[in-house]
Amino acid sequence: MQTLDELDLYHMPMSDPAMGENPWPHFEKAREKHPWLAVWDEYGYVIHSYSAMRELFPREELRPPYADVVKELGQEGTPWGRFTEEQMIALPPREHRLLRDTFAAKFTPRFANQLRPMMRATISKLLDEWATSGKMDFEAFASHFPISVMFGLVGAPHEGIGLLRDDLEAIGLAYSFQLERFPRIQEGMVRIEEFVEDTIAERRANPTNRSEDEEDLLDLLIRVGDEGNISHQQLKDLISFFFIAGYDTSKNVLTYTMYTLLDHPDIYKRCAEDYEYCKKVIEEALRWFNPGTVTRYVDKDVEFRGVLLPKDTMLFFPLSVSGRDPVTFPDGQTFDPDRPIEPERRQIAFALGPHMCLGQYIARAQLQEAIHQIAQRIRDPKLAGEPAWRPFPGTWGLIGLPIEFTPGEAVVKETEPA
Ligand code: HEM
DSSP: OEEGGGOOOOBOOTTOHHHHHOOHHHHHHHHHHOSSEEEETTTEEEEOOHHHHHHHTTOTTEEOOHHHHHHHTTOTTSHHHHHHHHSGGGSOHHHHHHHHHHHHTTOSHHHHHHTHHHHHHHHHHHHHHHTTSSEEEHHHHHHHHHHHHHHHHHTOOGGGHHHHHHHHHHHHTGGGOOGGGHHHHHHHHHHHHHHHHHHHHHHHHSOOOOOTTTOOHHHHHHHHHHHTTOOHHHHHHHHHHHHHHHHHHHHHHHHHHHHHHTTOHHHHHHHHHOHHHHHHHHHHHHHHOOOBOEEEEESSOEEETTEEEOTTOEEEEOHHHHTTOTTTOTTTTSOOTTSOOOGGGOOOTTOOGGGOOTTHHHHHHHHHHHHHHHHHHEEEEEEOSOOEEOOSSSBOOEEOOEEEEEEOOOSOOTTOOO
16 A cells, blocks of 8 residues: 555645636646646645545545634634534534434425526526626626525525625635635624524514425425424524525536537527526536535545545545546537436536535526526627636636627526426
8 A cells, every 4th residue: 555655646736826727737737647646735635536536535534624624714713613613514424414314305306396486586587687788797697696596595585685695705715715804704604694593583473384395495494494303503504504505606607607608609599498408508517617626634544546545634626627537538528418427427516425415406406597598688698808717726616707798588487397
């Protein structure tokens, strides 16, 4: 068995802004040195092959790093620190499983389908506001999309969206490890918690009494939480986490999907007409690009493919580039929504194992609904300026996407099938 010190690994410049702009040559160089491992300065090791990510990421010897990060940043006892240490993804395995099991069975494709009419109405309203002038910054538009949908899903009045969107932008940068950002992050965290508290109180005071087949996300979370004896604080944290976990992930995927489709006008046009095809486009988009580099600590020594990964090593899993690993996807540099989905080569944007994204069906549904309506209302989009890039680690994606287009009419309204 080899130790990490014995390996000659590529040094991945993860935090270099140039890596955010174009990470691909770095992964090529990493593969030339080692089939699945690279090193990132003193921070840890980067698992760069699709197959190694799939095998290693779900192993029980690895632990999510969130509580450790709070300590590292000196944020214990602050609103963001408390939330980050206690949110479901950071809980010890047994507590996490109990909380997750309470809700997981309900987060099905069927439930996501139930939410589609509400998503459609929300996206349509947003397009009424944004898609009439023939030009826009698509990233700014997309930043209103997941939060508006979440407001729709919990039945909150839309007036509060602007400020909360800014708060989510700020909180999304917590993992950039820049301490000067924390006063703004704490302010945002306090506001989100107050908003969630008020939203729960309002719904408890005015229950919708909907049947299970008609309930919205908030009805479901309150009902299932009460049945499973979930505490008020845990319920609040879960709803806050849904806002945070679903915000820049969905925004960045939607923005990059549009950026990609600018080069594929035929695929884009078909999205306007063919609702089912939008599902294939989003699945391919999640293989092609996704925002996540997820992190784990090794909790107990792990031997993997002949290499010893010692306890307390930090591992980075760039799921973001996994779908274009040429070893698994020899034809991966072609964007092809008709590509067959084979179980051993499916996209892993939502991660794997015990923390696999709980909101994945909701995320897919909202992206599918969005692209279908966007393609109807934003016709013949063209790039009208160069976008910039976010840092590669954390939640990667475009900054700004100026486009010009011909405003179009919505062809299909709320009657679309689920
Ligand atoms: C395209 C959009 C999305 C992407 C790419 C995405 C990706 C991910 C990834 C990679 C993880 C695992 C993180 C880790 O293990 O460290 C995760 C977890 C999670 N996501 Fe998502 N997500 C998306 C949207 C959403 C939405 C919309 C929601 C809620 C409505 C959501 C809720 C969650 C939750 C609750 C977890 C934690 C699950 C657990 O710890 O058991 N996500 N997501």
